[in-house]
Amino acid sequence: MLKEERHQVILNEVRIHNKVLLTDIAELVKVSPDTVRRDIKELHDANKLKRVHGGAISLGFNHYNYANREIYSLEKKSKIAEKAVSLLKEGQVVLLSGGTTNLEIARLIPPYLKITCFTPSLPIAVQLLPKPNIEIIFIGGKINKDSQITIGGGPIGVLSELKADICFLGVNSIHPSDGVTEFDWEIVQVKKAMINASKKVVVPSIFEKINSVQRYKICDVASVDILITELDKNDPLLKPYGKNITLV
Amino acid sequence: MLKEERHQVILNEVRIHNKVLLTDIAELVKVSPDTVRRDIKELHDANKLKRVHGGAISLGFNHYNYANREIYSLEKKSKIAEKAVSLLKEGQVVLLSGGTTNLEIARLIPPYLKITCFTPSLPIAVQLLPKPNIEIIFIGGKINKDSQITIGGGPIGVLSELKADICFLGVNSIHPSDGVTEFDWEIVQVKKAMINASKKVVVPSIFEKINSVQRYKICDVASVDILITELDKNDPLLKPYGKNITLV
DNA sequence: GAAAATCTTGCAATGTTTTGCAATATTTTT
DNA sequence: AAAAATATTGCAAAACATTGCAAGATTTTC
Numbered sequence: 001m002l003k004e005e006r007h008q009v010i011l012n013e014v015r016i017h018n019k020v021l022l023t024d025i026a027e028l029v030k031v032s033p034d035t036v037r038r039d040i041k042e043l044h045d046a047n048k049l050k051r052v053h054g055g056a057i058s059l060g061f062n063h064y065n066y067a068n069r070e071i072y073s074l075e076k077k078s079k080i081a082e083k084a085v086s087l088l089k090e091g092q093v094v095l096l097s098g099g100t101t102n103l104e105i106a107r108l109i110p111p112y113l114k115i116t117c118f119t120p121s122l123p124i125a126v127q128l129l130p131k132p133n134i135e136i137i138f139i140g141g142k143i144n145k146d147s148q149i150t151i152g153g154g155p156i157g158v159l160s161e162l163k164a165d166i167c168f169l170g171v172n173s174i175h176p177s178d179g180v181t182e183f184d185w186e187i188v189q190v191k192k193a194m195i196n197a198s199k200k201v202v203v204p205s206i207f208e209k210i211n212s213v214q215r216y217k218i219c220d221v222a223s224v225d226i227l228i229t230e231l232d233k234n235d236p237l238l239k240p241y242g243k244n245i246t247l248v
Numbered sequence: 249m250l251k252e253e254r255h256q257v258i259l260n261e262v263r264i265h266n267k268v269l270l271t272d273i274a275e276l277v278k279v280s281p282d283t284v285r286r287d288i289k290e291l292h293d294a295n296k297l298k299r300v301h302g303g304a305i306s307l308g309f310n311h312y313n314y315a316n317r318e319i320y321s322l323e324k325k326s327k328i329a330e331k332a333v334s335l336l337k338e339g340q341v342v343l344l345s346g347g348t349t350n351l352e353i354a355r356l357i358p359p360y361l362k363i364t365c366f367t368p369s370l371p372i373a374v375q376l377l378p379k380p381n382i383e384i385i386f387i388g389g390k391i392n393k394d395s396q397i398t399i400g401g402g403p404i405g406v407l408s409e410l411k412a413d414i415c416f417l418g419v420n421s422i423h424p425s426d427g428v429t430e431f432d433w434e435i436v437q438v439k440k441a442m443i444n445a446s447k448k449v450v451v452p453s454i455f456e457k458i459n460s461v462q463r464y465k466i467c468d469v470a471s472v473d474i475l476i477t478e479l480d481k482n483d484p485l486l487k488p489y490g491k492n493i494t495l496v
Numbered sequence: 497g498a499a500a501a502t503c504t505t506g507c508a509a510t511g512t513t514t515t516g517c518a519a520t521a522t523t524t525t526t
Numbered sequence: 527a528a529a530a531a532t533a534t535t536g537c538a539a540a541a542c543a544t545t546g547c548a549a550g551a552t553t554t555t556c
Binding site: 037 | 541542543544
Binding site: 135 | 251360386
């Protein structure tokens with residue numbers, strides 16, 4: 001049995017039971033306890049579980065990692081969010097996907113601006129709550145705990161009946177020829193529905209972190225109307241995107 | 249059982265009851281009192297709880313940040329929420345309306361209990377988020393900023409297709425002859441839909457505050473299966489409710 | 497493609513942590 | 527102040543972890 005396979009077995013057990021006993025795994029996959037120990041040590045170092053005397057337990061119990069996931073890039077994020085907010089006009093129907101950049105946008109939306117915001121993101125809804133002039137419509141469904149957005153048929157159904165003026169689509173990866181991609185299949189489905197549900201698609205993203213390709217495709221670059229980054233719109237790095245996209 | 253697990257059990261008990269008896273834990277997890285003592289000592293050193301003679305208490309417990317009256321009502325609320333949580337069984341589909349008592353229930357749901365929670369309440373969804381075994385379905389729609397729950401056709405539509413095992417219905421007023429009443433018409437509609445969407449309706453409420461009548465009617469007392477209050481179930485004040493309702 | 501370097505795994509010797517018990521001290525209750 | 531409950535301490539057995547090592551597998555280098 002390959003090491004990778006054992007790792008998957010261990011992580012799966014942790015996922016199901018929130019813990020594993022070292023001896024149980026050793027017996028289950030028929031290797032020495034030493035090997036399992038080394039496996040657990042590796043997974044611990046990779047921050048996939050917490051190694052403890054006698055086995056390992058799930059990280060899950062105290063994970064509030066969403067809030068402080070990427071503090072260092074906050075400044076760039078604010079810059080992007082400011083540009084994004086400047087696109088908003090009174091009376092618009094705005095669709096906000098999840099993600100920390102969109103959360104920052106939500107934070108910066110002026111409280112006196114009368115708009116309607118649709119979102120499947122729990123933190124974004126909470127962020128918008130105190131702004132008196134913003135009408136919030138939460139797109140309900142099953143909550144994905146990693147991304148803290150709703151996924152599945154529910155949200156997709158709601159989105160199919162919506163045509164928002166503008167959509168801020170938080171993305172993990174964008175590439176001139178491979179388009180917008182994502183690593184979670186269910187999130188891809190929601191984001192596809194969001195694109196269909198909007199007249200205009202805006203991607204606000206830290207350029208440094210997004211010029212990459214992930215497993216599943218959301219859409220072509222051509223489906224994106226506006227790309228907002230921390231860079232100047234004339235920056236040569238953005239040249240490959242310039243033909244079909246408005247840069248901000 | 250791993251040491252880390254015991255620690256989680258202890259912290260969870262402290263979270264729920266604001267205190268633990270050393271002997272109770274020893275019996276619960278079936279180890280010697282000495283071991284529990286050592287566990288509590290460790291958790292104390294890690295500043296997770298306060299070690300005291302005979303067991304441990306919650307850190308926040310003696311902070312007089314609240315007015316006395318609020319602490320008083322918080323205690324009642326916790327008492328009610330504890331009773332409510334004890335009704336839950338693994339695998340159930342649970343419907344939680346909004347309100348502070350239900351928020352307290354959400355707080356006390358053990359993180360290792362595998363249940364599915366439907367809720368239209370933003371704070372309750374956020375409260376449930378870190379509990380790894382709970383599947384959260386947010387009932388989407390337009391958010392009412394006062395109550396922080398979704399209202400209108402969206403939620404009512406979703407609820408019409410649901411049959412939950414149990415519904416915790418937060419209420420403002422209940423009266424033996426006038427039934428359950430509410431002052432906001434839109435919230436009434438959602439709560440009516442919740443009652444229809446559940447096999448069993450539980451009303452958890454501070455008795456002192458609810459024995460009153462408001463503008464709009466949600467349902468008769470007969471539609472409520474279980475009434476949970478801070479009072480003993482044999483308290484004469486509850487007598488008028490006793491005929492059709494199980495008191496807890 | 498062969499040799500060298502690296503990685504993986506199980507074993508054994510040694511070190512550490514965990515746990516329950518018993519004897520003794522301290523605190524709380526009556 | 528005595529009785530009861532809880533804490534502390536030291537100890538020993540068991541469980542678990544660490545380290546170094548060697549045999550075999552895999553990858554890299556030439």
